[in-house]
Amino acid sequence: MPSFHLILFLAFGVVCMGGAINLLAQRHPINSALSLIAVMAALAGEYLLLGAEFVAAVQVIIYAGAVMVLFVFVIMLLNAGIEEETKGSRVALLLGVPGVLIGSVFVAWVVLRNSGTEAVPIGALPGHPTDIAQLLFHDFLLPFEVTSVLILIAIMGAVVLASKPDASERKAN
Amino acid sequence: MVPLSYYLLLSGFLFACGVLGFLIKRNIITIFMSIELMLNGVNLSFVAFAAHWHVLAGQIFVFFVMVVAAAEATVGLAIIIAVYRTRETLNVDQVNLLKL
Amino acid sequence: MNPMLNLWLIPVLPLAGAAINGFLGKKSSRQAVTTIALFFSAAAFAMALWVAMRFSSLALPYHEYLAHWIRSGTFSVDFEFYLDQLSLVMLLVVTGVGFLIHIYSVGYMWDDPSYYRFFCYLNLFMFFMLTLILAGNYLQMFIGWEGVGLASYLLIGFWFTKDSAASAGKKAFIVNRIGDFGFLIALFLIIKHLGSLNFDRVFQSVLPLSAETAGAGLLTAIGILLMVGAAGKSAQIPLYVWLPDAMEGPTPVSALIHAATMVTAGVYMVSRSHIIFERAPMALTVVAIVGTLTAFFAATIGIVQTDIKKVLAYSTVSQLGYMFMACGVGAFSAGIFHLMTHAFFKGLLFLAAGSVIHAVGGEQDMRKMGGLRTKIPWTFWTMTAGTLAIAGIPGLAGFFSKDEILWRAYQASWVYWLVGLVTAFITSFYMFRLWFMTFFGEYRGEAESGHGSDSAQDAHGSHGHGGIHESPMVMVIPLVILAILSVVGGYVGVPGSLGGSNHFDKFLGPVFHVSAPAGAQNALGEKGAPEQETEGPEPKTGASTELMFTGISVLAALLGFTLAWQLYYRNPQLPAKIAISMQGAYQALVHKYYVDELYGALFVKPLIDGSTRILWQGVDRKIIDAAVNDAGDGARHLSDEARHMQSGNIRSYAGWIAAGSAVVIAFMVWMAVSR
Numbered sequence: 010m011p012s013f014h015l016i017l018f019l020a021f022g023v024v025c026m027g028g029a030i031n032l033l034a035q036r037h038p039i040n041s042a043l044s045l046i047a048v049m050a051a052l053a054g055e056y057l058l059l060g061a062e063f064v065a066a067v068q069v070i071i072y073a074g075a076v077m078v079l080f081v082f083v084i085m086l087l088n089a090g091i092e093e094e095t096k097g098s099r100v101a102l103l104l105g106v107p108g109v110l111i112g113s114v115f116v117a118w119v120v121l122r123n124s125g126t127e128a129v130p131i132g133a134l135p136g137h138p139t140d141i142a143q144l145l146f147h148d149f150l151l152p153f154e155v156t157s158v159l160i161l162i163a164i165m166g167a168v169v170l171a172s173k174p175d176a177s178e179r180k181a182n
Numbered sequence: 183m184v185p186l187s188y189y190l191l192l193s194g195f196l197f198a199c200g201v202l203g204f205l206i207k208r209n210i211i212t213i214f215m216s217i218e219l220m221l222n223g224v225n226l227s228f229v230a231f232a233a234h235w236h237v238l239a240g241q242i243f244v245f246f247v248m249v250v251a252a253a254e255a256t257v258g259l260a261i262i263i264a265v266y267r268t269r270e271t272l273n274v275d276q277v278n279l280l281k282l
Numbered sequence: 283m284n285p286m287l288n289l290w291l292i293p294v295l296p297l298a299g300a301a302i303n304g305f306l307g308k309k310s311s312r313q314a315v316t317t318i319a320l321f322f323s324a325a326a327f328a329m330a331l332w333v334a335m336r337f338s339s340l341a342l343p344y345h346e347y348l349a350h351w352i353r354s355g356t357f358s359v360d361f362e363f364y365l366d367q368l369s370l371v372m373l374l375v376v377t378g379v380g381f382l383i384h385i386y387s388v389g390y391m392w393d394d395p396s397y398y399r400f401f402c403y404l405n406l407f408m409f410f411m412l413t414l415i416l417a418g419n420y421l422q423m424f425i426g427w428e429g430v431g432l433a434s435y436l437l438i439g440f441w442f443t444k445d446s447a448a449s450a451g452k453k454a455f456i457v458n459r460i461g462d463f464g465f466l467i468a469l470f471l472i473i474k475h476l477g478s479l480n481f482d483r484v485f486q487s488v489l490p491l492s493a494e495t496a497g498a499g500l501l502t503a504i505g506i507l508l509m510v511g512a513a514g515k516s517a518q519i520p521l522y523v524w525l526p527d528a529m530e531g532p533t534p535v536s537a538l539i540h541a542a543t544m545v546t547a548g549v550y551m552v553s554r555s556h557i558i559f560e561r562a563p564m565a566l567t568v569v570a571i572v573g574t575l576t577a578f579f580a581a582t583i584g585i586v587q588t589d590i591k592k593v594l595a596y597s598t599v600s601q602l603g604y605m606f607m608a609c610g611v612g613a614f615s616a617g618i619f620h621l622m623t624h625a626f627f628k629g630l631l632f633l634a635a636g637s638v639i640h641a642v643g644g645e646q647d648m649r650k651m652g653g654l655r656t657k658i659p660w661t662f663w664t665m666t667a668g669t670l671a672i673a674g675i676p677g678l679a680g681f682f683s684k685d686e687i688l689w690r691a692y693q694a695s696w697v698y699w700l701v702g703l704v705t706a707f708i709t710s711f712y713m714f715r716l717w718f719m720t721f722f723g724e725y726r727g728e729a730e731s732g733h734g735s736d737s738a739q740d741a742h743g744s745h746g747h748g749g750i751h752e753s754p755m756v757m758v759i760p761l762v763i764l765a766i767l768s769v770v771g772g773y774v775g776v777p778g779s780l781g782g783s784n785h786f787d788k789f790l791g792p793v794f795h796v797s798a799p800a801g802a803q804n805a806l807g808e809k810g811a812p813e814q815e816t817e818g819p820e821p822k823t824g825a826s827t828e829l830m831f832t833g834i835s836v837l838a839a840l841l842g843f844t845l846a847w848q849l850y851y852r853n854p855q856l857p858a859k860i861a862i863s864m865q866g867a868y869q870a871l872v873h874k875y876y877v878d879e880l881y882g883a884l885f886v887k888p889l890i891d892g893s894t895r896i897l898w899q900g901v902d903r904k905i906i907d908a909a910v911n912d913a914g915d916g917a918r919h920l921s922d923e924a925r926h927m928q929s930g931n932i933r934s935y936a937g938w939i940a941a942g943s944a945v946v947i948a949f950m951v952w953m954a955v956s957r
Binding site (some may be wrong): 012014015018022025029030032033041042045048049050055056058059060061063064065067068069072075076077079080083084086087089093094095096102105106109110112113116117119120121123124127128129130131133134136140141144145148149152156159160162163164167168169170171174 | 183184185187188189190191192194195196197198199200201202203205206207208210211212214215216218219222225226229230232233234235236238239241242244245246248249250251252253254255256257259260261262263264266267272273275276
């Protein structure tokens with residue numbers, strides 16, 4: 010009888026994989042976006058299984074809740090439709106796909122060889138917010154602050170990039 | 183008890199799907215989403231290893247990955263909007279002005 | 283110990299003259315240039331006379347060491363001078379005749395725009411020739427050797443704006459070079475096997491060796507190679523082809539360089555090396571055969587030449603052949619004797635020919651001359667003296683020297699004597715032919731009509747004098763002096779059979795008579811021991827036999843005169859008829875046996891073709907240029923192909939990245955696994 014842990018893992022795992030494949034298979038970007046949200050939700054479940062409760066919460070709130078919403082908004086804004094069939098690049102298909110496959114085979118082989126049977130118990134490393142906060146604001150304070158600057162820059166960049174060009178055109182005229 | 187390798191294999195699978203999506207898809211936004219998928223796969227890998235080795239810093243790193251991913255998605259989408267305005271298309275094959 | 287004679291001054295004085303005239307002459311007046319040139323060549327001659335006067339008080343051979351030059355391991359070469367009887371004779375001839383020709387040139391070249399350049403080159407030539415003669419070792423002699431070749435090139439091509447003159451200069455230099463190659467190999471052999479180039483050392487080490495029998499051997503090789511060099515410099519077969527062409531140069535140049543001095547350098551060199559030659563009978567035979575053949579061959583060509591200078595040029599080649607014949611049978615002093623008398627009469631003949639050419643306003647074709655004897659009497663009489671001398675008419679210089687050669691040749695082999703005799707007949711014939719055509723009969727040219735003919739070869743072709751005129755005194759006086767020498771110059775060598783005591787041979791005795799190989803019979807069939815003159819009874823012949831032979835050669839000379847008289851005075855239309863009836867032979871002679879054409883086809887054309895087609899178009903264009911161009915083109919094509927990678931298409935970039943990362947991963951895995 011497989012353990013409960015394993016069943017849960019497989020359940021979430023199947024959702025992940027299915028969502029990933031669906032992302033590739035769908036032609037309309039909105040469907041891909043929704044699949045991706047499913048993947049992220051399932052991943053949050055996986056994190057919980059590993060005991061990273063705070064990370065799981067953040068995954069849902071930030072990733073699935075903010076980033077993906079942004080994606081959906083942009084899709085709506087740009088009225089992205091079904092993907093056109095264009096002949097893009099032979100190289101991508103001829104070289105890239107086999108490359109990926111070979112790479113992943115190697116990685117899989119390495120993984121299986123080295124850590125085939127070591128088990129991770131359910132909730133192995135509890136990631137309480139307190140502990141995480143302790144680390145985040147003590148040992149990793151500098152990266153924390155730097156990333157906040159990064160976000161600031163990203164905001165400014167996005168505003169500049171996405172603003173309407175009419176203003177600058179009017180200035181040029 | 184789930185072996186570590188299962189987590190890693192899942193992570194690898196997600197990553198590979200992300201790369202494949204990048205290679206196959208023609209819509210810029212979909213390509214971006216494949217990048218997000220890749221990053222998610224990597225996040226899973228971090229957390230799994232953190233749990234395996236009992237190092238909490240692995241989970242911290244996931245934060246930073248997420249922050250960066252968010253910033254990158256923001257800026258990238260802004261660029262996509264700008265490109266759409268000029269080129270009227272979301273097909274990445276038609277955005278090739280940098281060719282020789 | 284000998285007092286210091288400062289022999290080095292003798293070559294250096296003309297060098298100073300050359301330098302002064304060369305650097306300052308362009309801006310100086312003609313008088314200044316003349317003074318400088320004449321002063322320095324006179325100074326050299328004066329010094330030569332001074333040395334001659336002190337000669338008897340010297341211990342010979344006289345060595346003068348100037349400076350050391352090469353020191354390389356055991357091999358060393360110095361700047362040194364060497365004086366013995368042989369070099370004294372050459373010295374006096376070169377400086378004396380040279381000085382006379384300098385004087386003559388003042389008149390001849392007076393109207394030439396490059397007057398100073400001529401005298402610069404002439405003095406330069408004197409410097410090199412004197413270095414050659416006074417050298418104490420083979421390398422210094424070689425410097426002089428090469429230098430006279432250079433001066434010859436400069437002077438032949440003096441009027442270098444004329445194509446034929448420039449080509450002639452080139453031809454002379456290149457053909458000389460081929461001979462020099464042989465000379466150089468001989469020098470290398472001497473260095474390798476005898477260890478030094480110094481005359482004394484080389485000859486001392488060769489002296490005890492016995493004669494090499496039949497062929498192979500070091501000395502034979504050296505001898506033959508030296509002869510190759512001499513053949514180039516002294517215009518023997520097969521390297522004589524440059525001398526007739528050298529007549530493009532001004533006539534004083536032909537007189538000095540191509541008659542009296544430079545071309546005799548080969549004879550001098552062979553005589554100087556007589557010790558080596560006497561021990562290599564095969565080489566001596568080669569020398570004799572080459573000389574004899576050349577003498578005959580060149581004489582036959584001279585019969586049909588119409589240019590007055592070309593006749594004299596072929597005559598020079600022929601007479602040089604006589605000198606080599608003499609050396610080849612071991613009669614070195616006879617060869618040098620003939621060299622001296624030849625310098626007198628051939629120099630005279632050339633200078634007189636120059637006077638004739640000057641008189642008729644530049645015409646050199648004898649068919650357009652005639653009847654000049656009343657119009658240019660001084661030239662006529664001096665040229666007559668020269669002609670009589672070269673023909674071997676008894677009493678003049680050429681008679682004694684030529685007869686001695688024929689006599690010695692007979693003692694080696696009657697074949698040499700016979701060919702020499704026939705050549706003497708031919709010589710007499712063509713010289714008197716020249717004499718008759720130029721000075722007798724009716725004048726056939728155009729100079730009477732005022733202007734010079736338009737085939738003006740010389741500087742004064744268009745004097746505008748009008749009419750045939752005698753040359754100025756500055757040109758006539760050297761002619762007279764040389765004529766006197768041509769008459770009396772032979773009396774130093776009157777042989778015993780005619781009552782004299784052959785001072786000349788005695789004088790050169792110490793040089794040539796020390797050297798026969800010990801005990802062995804040399805290939806000449808004579809006993810070892812001094813090759814004494816016909817004083818004592820020879821094994822084969824006696825004085826009366828010699829007289830008989832002398833008579834035969836006089837007969838040959840008179841026969842030549844008679845034939846020329848018949849053909850060119852009595853019946854002038856006869857030669858044309860003979861030419862037509864013997865058309866083949868005549869054409870062969872007129873075209874000089876087609877030797878130039880043969881050389882052109884054999885050597886010159888293949889070289890030029892090979893150079894053009896193989897080296898230029900093949901190697902230079904197709905390989906070297908192509909390599910460079912193709913490298914550039916290849917780089918361009920490569921980058922042209924590579925640029926397609928930059929397609930601007932994100933997906934292809936991603937594809938490359940994916941493939942690349944797969945490779946890296948594979949590599950890392952492989953590295954990890956193989957530990």
